[in-house]
Structures are given as C-alpha cells and as structure tokens.
Amino acid sequence: MFSKNIYISRRRTLMEKMSATAPEGQRGIAVFIGNAEAPAQYRDNCYKYRQDSTWLYYFGIDQPLYAAVLDFDEGRETIYADDFEIGDIIWMGPQPSVQSVAESVGVAESAPYGALNAVIAKAIASGRKVHYIRPSRYYNKIKLAELTDRKPCEVDDNFSETLTRAIISMRLVKEQCEIEQIDDACALGFEMHTTGRRGIVPGIVEQEIVGRMEGVTMSKGWGPSFPTILTQHGETLHNHTHDKIIEPGKLMVIDAGAENNMHYASDFTRTYPTSGKFTRKQREIYQIVCDCNNLAFELTRPGITYREVHLRTVRLMLEELRALDIVRGNIDNMVEAGIAGLFMPHGLGHNMGLDVHDMEDLNENLVGYDDDQTRSTQLGLGSLRMARRLVPGNVVTDEPGIYFIPALIDQWKAEKTDHGFVNYDRLESYRDFGGIRLEDDVLVTEDGARRTGPARLPITPDEVEAAMEEDRK
Ligand code: GLY
Numbered sequence: 001m002f003s004k005n006i007y008i009s010r011r012r013t014l015m016e017k018m019s020a021t022a023p024e025g026q027r028g029i030a031v032f033i034g035n036a037e038a039p040a041q042y043r044d045n046c047y048k049y050r051q052d053s054t055w056l057y058y059f060g061i062d063q064p065l066y067a068a069v070l071d072f073d074e075g076r077e078t079i080y081a082d083d084f085e086i087g088d089i090i091w092m093g094p095q096p097s098v099q100s101v102a103e104s105v106g107v108a109e110s111a112p113y114g115a116l117n118a119v120i121a122k123a124i125a126s127g128r129k130v131h132y133i134r135p136s137r138y139y140n141k142i143k144l145a146e147l148t149d150r151k152p153c154e155v156d157d158n159f160s161e162t163l164t165r166a167i168i169s170m171r172l173v174k175e176q177c178e179i180e181q182i183d184d185a186c187a188l189g190f191e192m193h194t195t196g197r198r199g200i201v202p203g204i205v206e207q208e209i210v211g212r213m214e215g216v217t218m219s220k221g222w223g224p225s226f227p228t229i230l231t232q233h234g235e236t237l238h239n240h241t242h243d244k245i246i247e248p249g250k251l252m253v254i255d256a257g258a259e260n261n262m263h264y265a266s267d268f269t270r271t272y273p274t275s276g277k278f279t280r281k282q283r284e285i286y287q288i289v290c291d292c293n294n295l296a297f298e299l300t301r302p303g304i305t306y307r308e309v310h311l312r313t314v315r316l317m318l319e320e321l322r323a324l325d326i327v328r329g330n331i332d333n334m335v336e337a338g339i340a341g342l343f344m345p346h347g348l349g350h351n352m353g354l355d356v357h358d359m360e361d362l363n364e365n366l367v368g369y370d371d372d373q374t375r376s377t378q379l380g381l382g383s384l385r386m387a388r389r390l391v392p393g394n395v396v397t398d399e400p401g402i403y404f405i406p407a408l409i410d411q412w413k414a415e416k417t418d419h420g421f422v423n424y425d426r427l428e429s430y431r432d433f434g435g436i437r438l439e440d441d442v443l444v445t446e447d448g449a450r451r452t453g454p455a456r457l458p459i460t461p462d463e464v465e466a467a468m469e470e471d472r473k
Contacts, residue, residue: 001060001105002177002262008106010170011058011070011077017166018072018131027072028129030163031120031147032058034066036139048223052140053354054133054362056263057171060105067116067143068107073128078109080116120147131160133167136361164362171359172367173393178353179443179452181264182395185221186441186453188258189266192216193457196230196254198471200272206230206242209254217258225257225265225356234271234435235403237346248275251282251434257356265356267397269439270457276468283461285402286436288320290459292400293438296348300442300449306396307373307387310348313400314340314380321402326430329421338378339421342412345405347384349397352441357385358395394444395452401437404430 018027034055037046051062059068059079067080079102084095102110111119123130130148134156135141145152174182192213199209210228217223231239232246234253246252252274257267271289273282296313300306318334321327327339334340351358351367359367365375368386376382386396409427412418438459441452458467 001062004060004104004106006175006177007058007060011106013170014058014166015070015072015075017169018070018163021162021166022072022129025073026129028131029072029120029123030070030131030160031116031144032068032070033132033135033140033143034059034061034068035064035137037064038137038139050222051263052136053263053359054167054171056354057167059107061101062263063101065113067113069116069119076109077107078111078119079107080111080113082113117147121149124148129160131163133164133362134159159363161363161366164366168359168362168367171353172351172388173391174353174395174443175393178264179393179395181260181262182266182353182441182443182452183454184262185225185258185260185264185266186268188217188221188260189225189256189268189441190453190455190457191220192224192256192258193254193268193270196256197270197272197458197467200246200252200274200276200468201472202246202248202274204246206232206244206246210242213254213256221258221260222263223259225259225267229253229255229269232274232434234401234437235405235433237401237403237435237437246274249279250274251436253435253437255437255439259356263354265352265354265358266441266453267352267356267399267439268441268457269399269401269437270459270464271436271438272464272468276472277465278461281430281433282436284324285430285433286461288317289400289402289436289438290461291320292317293398293440293459296398296400297440297442297449297451300390300396300398300444302390302392302444302446305370305373305387305389306349307381307384310381310384310387311335313348314344317344317400317402325423325426327421328423333419334421337419337421338376338381339418341378341380342408342418342422343402343404344400345379345383345403345408346399346401347381347386349399349439349442350385352395352397360385390444392444392446396442396444397439398442399437399439401435403435403437404433405435406431 035052081098099110141152141155144155196213232250252272255269292313299309370388442449458464
C-alpha cells in the first residue's frame with residue numbers, strides 16, 4: 001500500500017470534483033464495490049485473488065469483500081466489511097479488524113458488509129443519486145443489482161457518467177508514486193522478456209518458455225499483467241495457445257507484461273527470429289515496424305493527440321510498404337481510406353497503469369477519447385483505445401505491428417476493400433510470413449516522453465540478433 005495520505009488526498013480530490021458537479025444536497029453518494037473471491041471449482045478453491053483497480057486507487061485495501069460509500073453532500077466516508085471470526089482465523093491466522101484496516105487508509109468509519117444494503121436503500125428512498133462505476137466482475141454486477149434494485153443486465157447501462165469521468169480524469173494522470181511503480185513493473189517485465197528471449201531454442205515447446213517467463217513475474221511480483229501471448233503465428237493478434245514446437249526460420253511474437261506487488265502493469269512486445277538471425281524478407285518488414293515504433297515515440301509529447309500519433313505512424317508504415325511494392329498509390333489517400341488496417345488491424349496503443357489496459361472496464365470511449373473526438377469505424381483506427389490529447393503523466397503503450405492475415409487479405413481482395421491500393425500479386429508471397437509487433441511503454445513528460453523502466457529491450461534487428469547470439473553462447 002502507499003502511505004495513507006495518498007488515499008486521503010485522492011478521495012478528497014474526488015469529493016471536490018463531485019461537489020463541483022451539483023449543488024449541495026443534490027450530489028448524492030457513491031458506492032464502491034471491491035472484488036470478491038472467484039471460485040475456480042468448489043467454494044474454497046479460488047482463482048488467484050485480484051482486487052478491483054479503482055478500489056485499489058482510492059482505498060488501497062487488497063482484501064476481498066470490502067465496499068465503501070462516499071457521501072458527497074456530507075463529506076463522509078465509510079468502509080463496509082466483516083470482521084473475521086474464529087472459524088476464519090483457524091484457516092487464515094490472526095487478521096486485523098476492519099476498523100483498523102479502514103484507519104490505515106484514512107477512513108474513520110466502518111460498518112459490517114451487510115449494513116450496506118440498508119444505507120443504499122435509504123439513499124434511494126430519499127431520492128438521492130447513487131453513483132457507481134461500471135463493474136468489471138460478475139459478482140460486483142450482481143451486488144450492484146441487489147443494492148440498487150435492478151436486474152444485473154441493467155447495471156452497466158446505469159453507471160454514473162459523472163463519477164466515471166471524475167475518476168478517469170484522475171487515473172489518467174499518473175502521480176510520481178505511481179510512475180515509480182510502473183517503472184518497477186517494467187523492470188520486472190524486462191527480466192520476464194529477457195528470460196523469454198533466452199528460451200527461444202528450436203525443438204522445445206512454446207509452453208516451456210511461457211512457464212519460465214511467468215515464473216519470473218511470480219517470483220518478484222504479483223504475476224503476469226495479462227495472459228502471455230507467445231506464438232510463431234503472430235498474425236493472430238492474441239494467440240494464447242502455446243503448444244507448438246519451436247521451428248527454425250519462424251518469427252516469434254512475445255507480448256507479455258508483469259504486474260508488480262502494488263498491481264501496476266508493464267506490457268512489452270518483441271518479435272524474434274527463432275533461428276537467431278532474420279531472413280532478408282523478415283528484416284525488411286521488421287525494420288518498418290521498428291521505424292514506426294521509433295517515430296511514435298518521437299512524436300509523443302504533451303499537446304499532440306495519440307490519434308495523430310497513430311495516423312502519422314501508419315502513414316510511415318504505408319510509405320515503407322509502398323517502397324516494397326506491397327501497396328501502390330498516393331499515401332494521403334491510403335491513410336484516408338484506412339488501408340493501414342489491412343496490415344495493422346489494431347490501434348497504436350492504450351493507457352497503462354493499475355490495469356494493463358487502464359480503466360477500459362469503465363468505458364473505453366470515456367477513457368480514451370476527448371469530448372471533441374469521435375471514434376473511427378475503420379479497421380485499425382477504430383480499435384485505437386487511446387486517442388486523447390496527451391498531457392504529462394499519461395502512460396501509453398507504443399505498439400505498432402504488421403501482420404499478414406490470409407483470411408483478411410482474401411476478404412479485402414474479394415470485396416475490393418483496398419480501393420485498388422494493394423498489390424495482391426506481391427502480397428501473395430507474404431501469405432505465410434506471420435506477424436511482427438514491437439511495443440514499449442511510454443510516459444508523457446513535461447517536455448516530451450520517456451520510455452518507462454530501467455532499460456529498453458533490444459529492438460533494432462542488429463540489437464536483437466546480437467542479444468540472441470550472446471544468449472546462445
Ligand atoms: N499487450 C496486450 C494488449 O495490449 O492487449
């Protein structure tokens with residue numbers, strides 16, 4: 001946990017923001033539901049516990065079955081949870097009281113978990129607004145349904161946009177203590193990826209490498225920040241099967257991150273030649289993606305929108321693909337027509353913090369788009385999760401990629417989606433190429449940006465080959 005002053009200060013800021021949205025007496029209350037345990041099979045055999053990130057941000061308590069109410073009219077804060085009984089203590093050992101836990105994060109009042117129902121019922125009965133954020137877990141959705149007298153399927157649509165916007169405005173701009181945690185998670189991610197790269201030896205099963213990488217994160221942190229992607233079929237963007245034997249001559253995409261013990265994330269992607277050396281054809285495409293990654297980083301600074309960074313990055317991608325005669329024609333027109341989506345059907349990046357895709361559970365568009373921005377429907381640009389005008393303290397991923405997806409190529413060709421810009425004769429020779437993605441994590445600073453973590457993973461083709469040669473000595 002951070003020091004309790006951090007949580008006190010965050011809740012005070014949230015109270016101030018919410019107070020500014022309505023006159024006193026009409027501001028209402030917010031209910032925050034921390035996560036419960038999620039059984040994997042029977043009740044006591046649960047998935048590894050992970051607390052809700054917004055809960056962690058404002059309350060820090062990393063324990064299941066906590067809830068809280070902030071009263072924006074009266075300025076009161078109350079935590080709801082049950083004290084452990086002897087039956088729990090036999091299995092879990094001595095536990096602190098709920099009151100002492102609440103005080104450790106600067107909340108003066110606590111009450112049993114079950115008292116929450118009456119508090120919310122009373123607020124509703126007296127016509128007060130009950131704010132809540134969109135829940136990411138089913139338990140929380142059911143609990144909110146019970147508390148607010150709705151069907152579970154009605155909970156999402158009735159989230160409080162006012163509260164959500166206030167929370168997003170705070171979590172989007174990382175505090176110094178959070179930046180330190182992200183740097184720490186990136187250091188662990190660096191070690192995880194280095195272990196992964198060293199494991200690439202033809203003949204072994206991919207799963208072995210995944211196990212070693214995730215072991216690194218669990219030995220020093222909470223674990224992986226999302227299910228590891230490690231595949232010789234990088235053209236499948238999120239390939240979670242790891243059952244293939246490593247073959248020479250392939251490209252291996254490793255997209256993986258670590259979550260540290262404070263639950264901050266890292267998220268890196270590198271693509272390696274399984275033989276240790278790129279073929280000429282692999283190197284040409286790899287260099288384009290590397291150039292795009294570097295350009296995106298150079299453009300990232302306060303004042304520019306990440307949408308603009310995305311568009312200028314895919315413009316470079318198209319220019320370099322044109323130099324290889326894979327596309328033909330005017331670059332402006334290609335960008336406008338969304339031709340880059342055939343090669344990069346995802347956005348340049350997303351926010352990162354307590355969640356690897358920070359806050360996307362709350363509402364992707366509210367998180368990633370300014371009020372004057374509209375999300376595109378084009379393939380690729382439409383998947384851009386972070387489009388906002390950047391400000392210091394934003395942490396984003398920079399993850400361009402080029403993928404040759406046979407089914408997508410066939411569809412575009414059949415439906416003439418490319419408006420004549422694609423040279424399918426040339427593209428045919430890339431059908432079994434696979435995919436390449438290169439991802440760094442980037443902090444927007446006062447005058448530009450810096451990559452988070454203590455060091456950048458090898459990224460140029462020469463650096464990658466040299467690192468792999470060293471690994472194999
Ligand atoms: N790195 C995984 C993702 O961004 O979805």
